[in-house]
Amino acid sequence: MKLGNTFVGTLVLAISAASASYADKLTLYCSAQEDWCQLMARSFEDATGIDVNMTRKSSGETFAQIRAEATNPKGDVWWGGTGDPHLQAAEEGLTMEYNSPMRGELHDWAISQAESAGNRTIGIYSGALGYGYNTQLLADNNLPEPSCWKDLLKPDYKGHVQMANPNSSGTAYTTLASMVQIFGEDEGFDFMKGLHANINQYTKSGSAPIKAAGRGESTIGIVFMHDAVAQAAAGFPIKVVAPCEGTGYEIGSMSIIDGARNEEEAKKFYDWALSAEAQNLALQVNAFQVPSNTGAQTSDKAPDMSTIKLIDYDFKKYGSSDERKRLLQKWDEEVSTLPQ
Template sequence: MMKAHRIFRGMAALVLAGAGGPLWAQGAGEPLQLMCSVREEWCSLIATTFGRVSGAKVQVVRRGSGDALAQLAAERASPRIDVWFGGTGDPHLQAAELGLTQAYKSPSLPQLRLWAQAQAKQSNWHTVGVYMGPLGIAVNTDVLARRGVAAPQCWHDLLQPAFRGQVVVSHPASSGTAYTFVATLVQLLGEDKAFGYFKALHQNVGQYTRAGTAAVRVVGRGEAMASVSFLQDVPAERLQGAPVAGVVPCEGTGAEIGSMSMVRGAPHPELARRFYEWALTPGAQQFGVAAGQFHVPSHRDTPMDPRMPSLPRTRLVNYDYVKYGSVAERQRLIDRWEREVTAPPH
């Protein structure tokens, strides 16, 4: 992380120099309450940098996207969060459907990529895409070589006996990564075949984690051979020296649209709007890479790092974000997954 923090300091200095000093100075007022569903390093960088360029204090609550949605629902009568940043787009769409977030049509929308604009339109302007990343398989190449196992090339390769107890998957009730996995396989295979696959894969799963990023870290530490992960998380593990590689499954895959939403009834709505606009700028969107995250950014003018996944070379399913981003469909699929896949046998 020392390299990331050196990049951060340099980028923050440029932002401050270009601005001629702190922007939107708020003095010593109450802090922005930021719910953050990306990696801790990224959360820290955006909170610190926005604090420097705005003069505002920022308090960060780190939650996986499923847990973040649950917290917003629990606090709807008296919201404590101002902005929810990052995490898969499905829970953000569900928060919009539940009336937990505030409609806002940013003037920056025309500068964003089409998939980010579509996310905003589908939510009736309650959320917006800030990054995209495809789902895939992360593998520890050293562990595979030591065990004499070939790297999986397809989703179905994870069902091989060689992977018994060696696959890590996050839990779809708490993890947007896992819910994207469920919805992707349902769209690829059909629902009944997909749940047949999940039940077979369960025999090879050694651990279910609460968050998707935790799964790839288990693989990075050499505690498992493979995980179901977003491919932009793989370079971050390599930066830490882990022998991790990413695989785009041969059958095709889905992708997340990481999103951002302002909370309805937020305690600091004006400060929330300022953060929202700042987070859509090319300068702010570079902090993903500075924190070792390699998503495709939503603003067209944000520089592209060569380690970011190549979307044109990835076989993506025609993911129905509206259907699988609905509250009822998400709950139905999670209920079925818990009932048929992980429930103890009777």
């Protein structure tokens, strides 16, 4: 059958338009706070004209989703969340190697994160682990002011402490891995068992415990300190604590999903998200992490990392697939099953 030139031309234009429409899209998996995720998505759309479909989930949930979708990837970029699951995704080949031209503008710790993962992820912000407490509830319940990790084991705090579940939350996994590194594995798990006795709820999201404390629904929330600062900045009676024994920290990360349907758009987002301009958006939503671009602004309310006793957190070991699985299984078997 002979096709007319007009029909063929129309068909080619239609296919080209469909291809262009498909290419001008990006599916973003985001593991930072909801309003920051929304701002990043909309700002990238404004800057490039690329439509962004954004889904917000905790880092543990996002990692599980990317793994489940490995044979048929749905997402393009995973932005935000603790670095450990990003490192594990890199180890399992779920994310792709990419060397951004923006690397020269980044802090050394952001590049170290990339190099430890074969350049399959990169650092976008950092933040120290700690906790915050509601000063009003503490006073109302005649509770002593905690200043160390081990203070949280006191019987006084039974039912007053909240943290996330380390299976779903990168924040909580960082807590578990930090306790093992601070106290040694045996004593670290003894700490987690003692803490379990005082926990009122394990949440899905890492920032939920301090939001509950801000609302007066719980007294103490174990979180990254910048999340506690955000509650205090919003006017809630929250005091932020950098524990006396020392603490772990996160390198929030970004990765391009291996097999991304919109790889070129993913790389454009990746480069843009490493710019000082994009990282300065954090200030609009009271995100108090330390940005990875050396030219980006850090809020004067952000925790001063130089004054916090940080451990030499072993990202390579505790971000590995085997170690993460082992620690989570041990927590599931030895801690979560204990009575409260």
